[in-house]
Amino acid sequence: MAKIKKIRKFITINANNCIGCRACELACSAFHARPRYSSCNPKRARIQIVRDPLKDIYLPVYAGEYTAAECAGKNKYIIDGKEYSNCDFCRASCPSRDLFKEPDSGLPLKCDMCEDIPPLKMPKCVEWCPNGALIYEEREEEVEEQQPQLGEVETGIDAMINKYGLEKVLATVAKAAKLQDS
Numbered sequence: 001m002a003k004i005k006k007i008r009k010f011i012t013i014n015a016n017n018c019i020g021c022r023a024c025e026l027a028c029s030a031f032h033a034r035p036r037y038s039s040c041n042p043k044r045a046r047i048q049i050v051r052d053p054l055k056d057i058y059l060p061v062y063a064g065e066y067t068a069a070e071c072a073g074k075n076k077y078i079i080d081g082k083e084y085s086n087c088d089f090c091r092a093s094c095p096s097r098d099l100f101k102e103p104d105s106g107l108p109l110k111c112d113m114c115e116d117i118p119p120l121k122m123p124k125c126v127e128w129c130p131n132g133a134l135i136y137e138e139r140e141e142e143v144e145e146q147q148p149q150l151g152e153v154e155t156g157i158d159a160m161i162n163k164y165g166l167e168k169v170l171a172t173v174a175k176a177a178k179l180q181d182s
């Protein structure tokens with residue numbers, strides 16, 4: 001398969017610098033509102049802060065892939081004397097919790113590192129973080145050229161239809177298309 005050069009985006013999380021202000025959630029939700037900046041709802045953000053001030057826990061987590069299944073077991077982690085569950089670190093939109101789901105439709109949200117035209121200098125959450133908890137980096141990497149995998153797309157759509165129902169998925173796609181045109 002042919003190799004191509006691609007810019008990969010990375011955000012390193014320094015949880016020690018996170019003060020739990022949630023500016024990242026607000027910036028993300030406002031940037032992704034349609035029309036842009038028309039609303040600000042942290043439940044629509046593709047980054048969420050796991051926040052427990054009494055235990056001094058402030059952990060930014062980015063929305064990753066949708067998954068149709070829950071984990072079979074749950075572990076606990078103790079890091080620097082702070083106790084976390086493995087759900088705290090998990091980036092999935094999964095059936096066992098409401099995290100990373102669009103609140104109106106229930107459809108999964110995923111971080112896009114703020115794809116835009118023209119490209120942003122840095123993702124919005126990084127730009128608005130006041131304490132250097134999110135560190136943005138771009139790296140050029142040589143990767144294999146990916147052809148669209150129709151089978152994978154179909155599997156993803158099937159899983160969403162199974163979970164949310166055809167009507168809801170179609171209504172959300174129609175709404176997104178309308179907003180795109182406006």
Ligand code: SF4
Binds near residue numbers: 028031045062113
């Ligand atoms: S990189 Fe962009 S899309 Fe991802 S969480 Fe940050 S603001 Fe949201």
Ligand code: SF4
Binds near residue numbers: 018019129130
């Ligand atoms: S903006 Fe930065 S400091 Fe504030 S909650 Fe988000 S990651 Fe933490």
